[in-house]
Amino acid sequence: MSNELYPPAARKKRRLKRAVLFMLVFFLLIAAGGAAGVYYIWQSAAKPADANNEESVGVSIPLGSSLSSIAQTLEENGIVKDATLFKYYVKYKGEGDFQAGQYALSPSMTPDEIIVSLREGKVTEAVDGRLVIPEGFQLTQIAEVIAAETDHDADDVLKALNNDAFVKKMMTNHPGLITEEVLNEQIRYPLEGYLYPATYELSDPSRPVEDIAEEMIAKTDEVVKMYTDRIRASGMTVHEFLTFSSLVEEEATGKTDRKKIASVFYNRLKVDMPLQTDPTVLYAQGEHKDRVLYEDLEFDSPYNTYQVKGLTPGPIGNSGTDSMEAVLEPEQTDFFYFLASPAGDVYYAKTLDEHNALKRKYITNNQ
Structure with a gap:
């Protein structure tokens, strides 16, 4: 049928209707796609980071940690896929009252299982015979980790780490690392920053604190020696x-x-x-x-x-x-x-x- 049967105004109206219909369909498709995307993301949030990886990973949650910092720690250790997504999932579940402490978590755990562990202070698949010292830990926190995995009390551990005789012994044993600078009267703890963050084997929970600490100090000494020339040049x-x-x-x-x-x-x-x-x-x-x-x-x-x-x-x-x-x-x-x-x-x-x-x-x- 020829367009001549329709006056210009009618043809314009028909084109406008088609354009409106097209835009409506277009936006409906976008909305549907967005909804599907949100659903997919939310479904992903409820799944493990790696269902096939059951390896236990030592994770430390310090006292006073915010939900954001906890989520970030879990992502950095491969326990969750995305820190932000986990944080919002926790909020959606109405959770977040988590316990500080040492945890052995696995990438195969679902977010719900992780939430239960952190809420109840429950260590899943505990890793026996290991001390996990995270990066950024302070001496007081390290003392708590040692106490939790040994027969020693946290206060006694801290006293041992700050004992003058022990500090001077470490200065003698590691002269290139620990110097007179640690004896500055303004310093709170002489060995703060000298116990290297790593995972240490601990077969005997009654092992002396001094021996445990010196292993960590020796590790710091080993690492720092790799940078000796560059430190001097700085x-x-x-x-x-x-x-x-x-x-x-x-x-x-x-x-x-x-x-x-x-x-x-x-x-x-x-x-x-x-x-x-x-x-x-x-x-x-x-x-x-x-x-x-x-x-x-x-x-x-x-x-x-x-x-x-x-x-x-x-x-x-x-x-x-x-x-x-x-x-x-x-x-x-x-x-x-x-x-x-x-x-x-x-x-x-x-x-x-x-x-x-x-x-x-x-x-x-x-x-």
């Missing part, structure tokens, strides 16, 4: 190197580029600007918190980098090779600020105005 002492590495380690997350964080610290040091890193405030206070408040920044301590310029008197925890490498080979940037969003993403800025804008966008608006 102009830092080994103690300063471990201190700097610990600051990077404590600020880092699984999504963080440690080399960029190191560059921010270097840039601040060059212009005599305080490092202003929150983990030092928490270390100064001896507490674990989800958030550092403005009033906390006034806490009087040589470890508070909001009050004191330069590095802290000593490490604020142990550090792994990723953070050590970052200190020795930082990225070259002109950033002076960074912040981590609740999702664990890190944003960098050159100026305070840019930093405050990022804070309003990613922190303030999400509280």
Whole structure:
């Protein structure tokens, strides 16, 4: 039939109807596809990271850990596929009241099984005869791990690690690693940062604390020796190197580029600007918190980098090779600020105005 039977107005109306119908169908298909995508993602959230991998992995959940940090730790250890997805799954389930402690978890566990373990403080498929010391752990936390896996009390472990005679013995046994710098009266724990994060065999739960600790110190000595020439070339002492590495380690997350964080610290040091890193405030206070408040920044301590310029008197925890490498080979940037969003993403800025804008966008608006 010829279009001449239809006046121009009618033809235009017919084309408009077809266009509207097409757009309606198009958006319905998008909606259906989106719904299917959400359903697929949510179904995936309820599945194990790797159903065929039943290997037990030691995972430590420190006191005061937020849900975000717990989820990130699980992702870094391969226990869950995606930290953000696990976090929202936990919230959807109305869970989140998890227990601190040492866990032996597996990638074959479903998120629901992981939730039960963390909620009840239940260790699944316990790994006997092993000490798991995570990166970023402080001496007090390491003492708790040793106590949990041995016949020793946590307070007694900490006393043994800080015993003057033991510290001086370690200085004698590992002279290239532990120097007079650890005896600085401002340092809280002389051996803080010197017990390397790794998994250690423990066949005898009555083994002396000193022997356990020296194995960890010897491991740190072994690792640091790989960097001896580069540390010397940097102009830092080994103690300063471990201190700097610990600051990077404590600020880092699984999504963080440690080399960029190191560059921010270097840039601040060059212009005599305080490092202003929150983990030092928490270390100064001896507490674990989800958030550092403005009033906390006034806490009087040589470890508070909001009050004191330069590095802290000593490490604020142990550090792994990723953070050590970052200190020795930082990225070259002109950033002076960074912040981590609740999702664990890190944003960098050159100026305070840019930093405050990022804070309003990613922190303030999400509280």
